[in-house]
Amino acid sequence: MGQEFVLLVSASIFCVGTVGFIIRKNPLIMFMSVELMLNSVNFLLVAYSSFLNSLDGQIFALFIITVAAAEVVVGLAIILTIFRTRHDMDVDHIDVLKG
Amino acid sequence: MFASSWLILLFPLLGFIGLSWYGNRISRNLVGLVGCGTIGASFFMTLVTLSNLLFLPPEERAGHVQTLYQWVSAGSFKLDLAILVDPLSVFMFLVVTGVGFVIHVYSVGYMHDDPEYSRFFAYLNLFIFSMLVLVAAADFFFLIVGWALGGLASYLLIGFWREKTSAVLAARKAFVMNVIGDVGMVIAALVIFETFGTLNFVDVFASAPDQFRPNDDSMLLITMLLLVGAFAKSAQLPLHTWLPDAMEGPTPVSALIHAATMVTAGVYLVARCHVLYELAPYTMYFIAGVGIITAIFAGSMAMVQYDIKRVIAYSTMSQLGYMFLAMGLGVYSLGMFHLMTHAFFKALLFMAAGSVIHSLDGEQDLRKMGGLQKVMPLTHATFLIGALALAGFPLTSGYFSKEAIILSSYHAQMGNIVFWAIAVLTAGMTAFYIFRVYLFTFFGKLRSPDTHPHESPMIMVIPLLVLAVLALLGGVLGPWVDSFLAPVFGHVAHPHDNVLESIALIVGIGGIVIAGLLYLVSTRRLDLFKEALAPIYDLLFHKYYVDEIYDYLIVRPTKAIGAFLEQKAEREGLDFTVDQVGLQIKEVSHVISLWQSGKVRSYALNMIVGVVTILMFVVFM
Amino acid sequence: MEIATLFNFTHDAVIFVVGMTAILASLGVILCSSPIYCALYLIGHMICLALLFLLYNAEFLAVVQIIVYAGAVMILFLFIIALLGGKKEVQENTFHRAMAFAFVFTLLGELYLSATVGPTQQIRGEIPAELFGTAKAIGLELFSKHIVAFELASGLLLVAAVGVICLAKFSFVPLRRRVR
Numbered sequence: 001m002g003q004e005f006v007l008l009v010s011a012s013i014f015c016v017g018t019v020g021f022i023i024r025k026n027p028l029i030m031f032m033s034v035e036l037m038l039n040s041v042n043f044l045l046v047a048y049s050s051f052l053n054s055l056d057g058q059i060f061a062l063f064i065i066t067v068a069a070a071e072v073v074v075g076l077a078i079i080l081t082i083f084r085t086r087h088d089m090d091v092d093h094i095d096v097l098k099g
Numbered sequence: 100m101f102a103s104s105w106l107i108l109l110f111p112l113l114g115f116i117g118l119s120w121y122g123n124r125i126s127r128n129l130v131g132l133v134g135c136g137t138i139g140a141s142f143f144m145t146l147v148t149l150s151n152l153l154f155l156p157p158e159e160r161a162g163h164v165q166t167l168y169q170w171v172s173a174g175s176f177k178l179d180l181a182i183l184v185d186p187l188s189v190f191m192f193l194v195v196t197g198v199g200f201v202i203h204v205y206s207v208g209y210m211h212d213d214p215e216y217s218r219f220f221a222y223l224n225l226f227i228f229s230m231l232v233l234v235a236a237a238d239f240f241f242l243i244v245g246w247a248l249g250g251l252a253s254y255l256l257i258g259f260w261r262e263k264t265s266a267v268l269a270a271r272k273a274f275v276m277n278v279i280g281d282v283g284m285v286i287a288a289l290v291i292f293e294t295f296g297t298l299n300f301v302d303v304f305a306s307a308p309d310q311f312r313p314n315d316d317s318m319l320l321i322t323m324l325l326l327v328g329a330f331a332k333s334a335q336l337p338l339h340t341w342l343p344d345a346m347e348g349p350t351p352v353s354a355l356i357h358a359a360t361m362v363t364a365g366v367y368l369v370a371r372c373h374v375l376y377e378l379a380p381y382t383m384y385f386i387a388g389v390g391i392i393t394a395i396f397a398g399s400m401a402m403v404q405y406d407i408k409r410v411i412a413y414s415t416m417s418q419l420g421y422m423f424l425a426m427g428l429g430v431y432s433l434g435m436f437h438l439m440t441h442a443f444f445k446a447l448l449f450m451a452a453g454s455v456i457h458s459l460d461g462e463q464d465l466r467k468m469g470g471l472q473k474v475m476p477l478t479h480a481t482f483l484i485g486a487l488a489l490a491g492f493p494l495t496s497g498y499f500s501k502e503a504i505i506l507s508s509y510h511a512q513m514g515n516i517v518f519w520a521i522a523v524l525t526a527g528m529t530a531f532y533i534f535r536v537y538l539f540t541f542f543g544k545l546r547s548p549d550t551h552p553h554e555s556p557m558i559m560v561i562p563l564l565v566l567a568v569l570a571l572l573g574g575v576l577g578p579w580v581d582s583f584l585a586p587v588f589g590h591v592a593h594p595h596d597n598v599l600e601s602i603a604l605i606v607g608i609g610g611i612v613i614a615g616l617l618y619l620v621s622t623r624r625l626d627l628f629k630e631a632l633a634p635i636y637d638l639l640f641h642k643y644y645v646d647e648i649y650d651y652l653i654v655r656p657t658k659a660i661g662a663f664l665e666q667k668a669e670r671e672g673l674d675f676t677v678d679q680v681g682l683q684i685k686e687v688s689h690v691i692s693l694w695q696s697g698k699v700r701s702y703a704l705n706m707i708v709g710v711v712t713i714l715m716f717v718v719f720m
Numbered sequence: 721m722e723i724a725t726l727f728n729f730t731h732d733a734v735i736f737v738v739g740m741t742a743i744l745a746s747l748g749v750i751l752c753s754s755p756i757y758c759a760l761y762l763i764g765h766m767i768c769l770a771l772l773f774l775l776y777n778a779e780f781l782a783v784v785q786i787i788v789y790a791g792a793v794m795i796l797f798l799f800i801i802a803l804l805g806g807k808k809e810v811q812e813n814t815f816h817r818a819m820a821f822a823f824v825f826t827l828l829g830e831l832y833l834s835a836t837v838g839p840t841q842q843i844r845g846e847i848p849a850e851l852f853g854t855a856k857a858i859g860l861e862l863f864s865k866h867i868v869a870f871e872l873a874s875g876l877l878l879v880a881a882v883g884v885i886c887l888a889k890f891s892f893v894p895l896r897r898r899v900r
Contacts, residue, residue, distance in 0.1 A: 005735070005736070005739065007831070009739040009742065009743060011827075011828055011831035012743050012746075012828065013742060013743060013746050014827075014831070015824045015825070015827055015828045015831075016743070016746040016747055016749075016750060016824075017746065017750075018707055018820075018824050018827065019750060019820050019821060019824045020746075020749060020750030021700075021703055022700055022703050022704050022707065022817075022819075022820035022824075023700075023750070023817045023820050024750065025700075026755055028755055028797065028800060028801055028804070029749070029750070029755055029758050030699075030700075031797075032749055032758055032759065032762050032797065033749065033750060035762065035793075036746050036749060036750075036762070036765070039765070039766065039769055039789075042769070042785075043742075043769055043772060043773075046772075046773050046776055046778045046781060047772075047776050049776075049778070050776040050777050050778065050852075050853075053852070055852070055853075055857055055858060055861045056861075056865075058778050058780070058781050058853065058858060059858065059861055059862055059865075059866050061778075061781055062781060062784065062858070062862070063866075063869060063873055065784060065785065065788055065789055066788075066873045066876070066877065067873065067876065068789070068793070069788060069789070069792065069793050069877075070876050070877050070879075070880035071880075072793050072796065072797070073796065073880050073881070073884050074880050074883050074884055074887070076796060076797070076800050077883070077884040077887040077888040078887060079800070079804075080800065080803070080804065080887075080888045081887050081888055083804055084804070089804060091698070091699050091700065092698050092700065094697070094698075094699070095696060095697025095698055096697060097695070097697045098695065098696055098697030704819060704820065704823070707820075707823050707824070707827070708823060710827070711823055711826050711827055711830065714827070714830045714831075715830065718830055
């Protein structure tokens, strides 16, 4: 196994997350796709820290989890503020900055 | 040793600058004093230079170049700020500053009531300066500089009364024709530079006879091109139509510029470049032909005009034709002598006419004048003297100079019977038309009863008297002029032929007699005469329709082309292109801005596309 | 067969299976029509990832993943879904979708290519094998080498908390009190 497998899995999850971000209209699911991307990177970091026998990868992954948590919190608050008064969860309808 | 000659040019320049800056703030008397004083100082310096020149023996008098400043020194081409002091230029200095001074004094009186007094004297000083630059130039470059400045001064002075539309149009016409001449002169200068490698008079004239055979193509080209300028400036055929219209300017302007000095610049040019012209005998023949044809052309038109200044203007054109005839025949000093005497009596005639116009409150039509003999005795006497000089009455200065030219038209190397016949005929016409004017103005009854003519103030009459004395007695200067100009031109034989002289004399007096018969006694004969020759009269009165021909052939097509180009090339071409640059940018940016849809997903897609592209570069490079 | 090779084989097989499950779970996240199901798939995906962390000797991180990520963050997600957007939506095949798939597959290809390009720079650390991935080792590293980042991260969390309160609070409507 080893490195190619890790790279492949990580790349696949990253791409799945990107696709999800582009093709879904619901902002919450877009957010979840972002979480997928972050997770893939986490996995890559941890695996490589194991291969290279260095703890820096795991520490970095820890920080990514922290920042992702903070980001989710703020992002959901924004989504809440925007979509509280609407009844459709469609991110395409927010195009005030058009043109 | 002629370093002081620079002052001759300096004084009028200072006068122009001073009067144009401060003229409005100093009193009228001071303006007049400064304006005349500068020219008077120039005249004094001219006399000083003359005496310096006469100190030298005749062989050493030609070719002194006073350099002030070495301007251009590029390889083998040198151009200096320099003046040429030799008999010809000193002669012209005398005429320009002398007659100029007299006319300046006259204008103090004539323009006394004009609100733009100081501006007038500033322009007059500018003109004298430009004329002096033209005459004093030591190379073709500064000759053209003075030439163009003179054209400018002429424009400013003809259009001096800016509210008069006719004056402004006449000024424009004069300037356009002058520019045509300027173009010819500049091309000639370029050809000279290419042929000789220098623009210096002394160098060009020294090397020309060694380099070229007579009637060589380049000589013909240069001389013909210089002639374009000379004919435009001196109002010869076909570039003559500006001179009658130039009479819209004030009378002192007509006297100074269009009689005595500026229009003689063409004659001076031919005289200065006589070395080149002698190498192109075809051109000399051409000059003589054009000169004599213009003489008779103008003389015939002068016989039927009713505006007093216009008659005198045509007379100027005609006498310039005589001068060009003399130049074409090779008798240069005779031509220059006629230039001097013509300056005297023509300025006198103009100023006397101005005196008449001034006292009749601006009336210029002959048919409204008359009977001024008793009211303005001094003007009458001086006008009569001028008329006699112009007509070539025996013992006046005009007689000596004109007779010499008429005789040379037969006896000179290129003279022939045709030239002589036309010259004599024109002399007869000259006598006729000037006495017609004289009789109209000073005899009979005053035909405009509302005016109160009076003798002009002394400040206007004294210049008339000075010029009258010169016109009367100037004939004695003939031999002196010949010997003075000999270092430049070589000696010229004065022919004496009693038969031809007496024929010319009889024709001249005959002209006076005919004028008297028609205009002095009764008018029945005049009307019969007019009816009999009605078609010729029409042709003459309308100036041979030359103005109309030019209008159709040249002016209208040029204006049409201009309008066409303005519409097509300017508006639809350039303006359209420039506008389109802006408009297309707006359109394109409008289209591009549609890319910003405001949708988050599109932005994300764009980002992914960007990342993919960069990764492709990274992976495959 | 040797115990070592059997152990390795099982190790690799388990890694393989869990990895595939993770990918399938992520596909489920993006392809479901109901947001609740998507959230549940994501939780499953995170548990798979935690298992993978365990298999790669990162025990502390695996536990952190379960407690913080799957435990706190996803529960927050579920709360918001319950509050706002629980509707099922229909997936239509738009140009967007096609382009997205095209580009992402390209991205995948490139990432795989970059994997086969060559070895990367080796960073070798000096941690004794039995301490690798434990909380003690991570703590030692965290509070010595990465102390600045640690402090900054805590500051970031504080900012996030304050920001959320400012953003998402309900407007305060005072109750009218009758003055007695």
